[in-house]
């Protein structure tokens with residue numbers, strides 16, 4: 344949600360492996376961490392990318408020249424960072440939730456998802472405002488709905504699937520009032536649809552859809568609903584991306600990753616209902632800091648949480664591939680949520696328990712403790728309850744003691760690493776896709792050498808650098824120059840702000856151009872957690888630590904719903920064809 348700020352990045356790029364990316368040989372682009380690639384080498388490399396068919400479709404036009412495609416967006420103010428390859432074609436706000444079935448069907452909502460006749464009752468007819476985060480009045484238990492299937496005969500297969508998927512047990516959501524509210528409505532009405540929600544405000548627009556702040560009608564439970572226009576996805580060949588994102592979201596249950604409360608389809612739209620993060624994203628938050636960079640303590644907090652999220656994803660065989668501050672959202676409690684999985688790669692993973700909770704160190708190649716299935720790429724194969732070690736955090740996150748008061752290292756070791764050590768690094772994954780955001784692209788992606796999970800550790804290094812210094816290390820005057828720098832320029836640190844030796848040392852370890860030499864290549868997040876930068880972090884309990892900043896509750900204006908006599912204005916916003924989104928027209 345990088346709506347403001349001085350550095351608006353282009354949207355990520357993606358060229359699938361079917362594009363004719365010709366890997367650059369070591370001869371053309373020198374390997375090694377400190378070698379400098381000549382401009383000629385990189386020109387050759389980029390020309391080869393440019394020559395591919397996919398390039399001509401637009402995605403990598405960003406490498407060499409600015410394309411205006413993204414500038415035709417209807418809401419340029421709301422979608423900065425998206426001057427990239429694709430126009431946001433989500434078709435605007437979907438049909439009015441809570442509107443009568445007739446109107447809904449006129450505008451493309453299937454009778455299945457719009458069938459609830461009490462949709463209108465969900466419209467709040469009082470004025471005033473409510474704070475997001477207030478506990479809802481809603482008290483009905485959803486538990487009885489857990490085993491009830493949809494009774495609707497006209498729901499699509501996908502809708503039925505979504506209602507089933509939302510019943511997956513998620514231990515992290517046991518006491519979540521939103522979860523219960525969704526379950527209760529599902530139990531009452533069967534499959535959820537747009538008519539169950541009030542779309543209050545557009546939060547932003549990505550490459551494959553728009554995200555709206557939504558209220559589950561009558562519950563004061565707020566969600567972020569990602570709405571994707573299916574026809575647009577199909578015509579732009581983005582269906583697979585959308586499906587990947589949905590399947591990944593369905594498999595997650597982690598405090599720093601999004602909860603997918605439900606998913607449903609209408610004739611026209613595919614909708615993902617997720618947790619709403621009122622704190623915006625770290626890119627926007629960083630711009631508000633003095634000097635436009637975070638303090639080292641704040642950085643330690645944010646990157647530690649991101650690290651745990653990445654560790655969990657790797658355990659599931661998911662290479663995230665798009666880490667950047669824009670994708671790290673701040674929840675209402677100030678903790679983070681990594682969002683946006685449409686560029687992620689799913690692959691096989693073979694977790695190895697290298698150390699049990701005592702300090703044994705013999706590698707256990709069988710995995711009796713964890714039940715992540717080796718080589719299982721289907722999220723449904725993974726039991727969320729098997730990954731408990733990554734879900735606990737520390738109330739005393741930062742060591743507040745002075746150096747002389749600190750316990751000897753071995754005692755600290757006992758305090759901070761009592762957990763078993765598990766390596767679940769999908770290092771053998773190989774993708775030839777050209778995906779990511781220029782300033783964050785790993786050298787092996789740019790060189791087309793094939794990449795695996797080590798790209799996430801590279802981007803983690805860039806992310807750490809940007810939060811600390813307020814800029815990324817290899818940014819050039821344009822995208823092309825940035826790519827040259829990533830591949831060939833050595834890492835340098837600015838003189839200010841002053842950053843600790845351990846932070847710089849960690850960045851140096853992560854931003855090694857050769858993936859095999861990079862920190863965490865072999866043992867994943869475990870290697871990073873043990874770096875002195877994180878000394879004193881109690882990984883098991885970070886969730887209870889005080890965040891650097893807790894967002895103010897968002898005021899949601901309760902605009903009275905129009906009565907049926909106020910019908911001279913359309914109850915739904917205009918579509919993009921009318922080139923005029925009327926977001927608040929109805930609400």
Ligand SMILES: Nc1ncnc2c1ncn2[C@@H]1O[C@H](COP(=O)(O)OP(=O)(O)OP(=O)(O)O)[C@@H](O)[C@H]1O
Pocket residue numbers: 344345354355546547548549550551552553554567569617618619620621623624669670672682683685
């Ligand atoms: N759960 C959420 N809570 C609050 N805002 C969100 C949430 N999810 C997404 N957003 C905001 O909505 C906007 C669109 O998000 P979305 O994930 O669709 O795309 P994106 O991250 O901009 O990029 P991409 O093009 O890779 O999909 C972003 O600005 C994001 O910050």
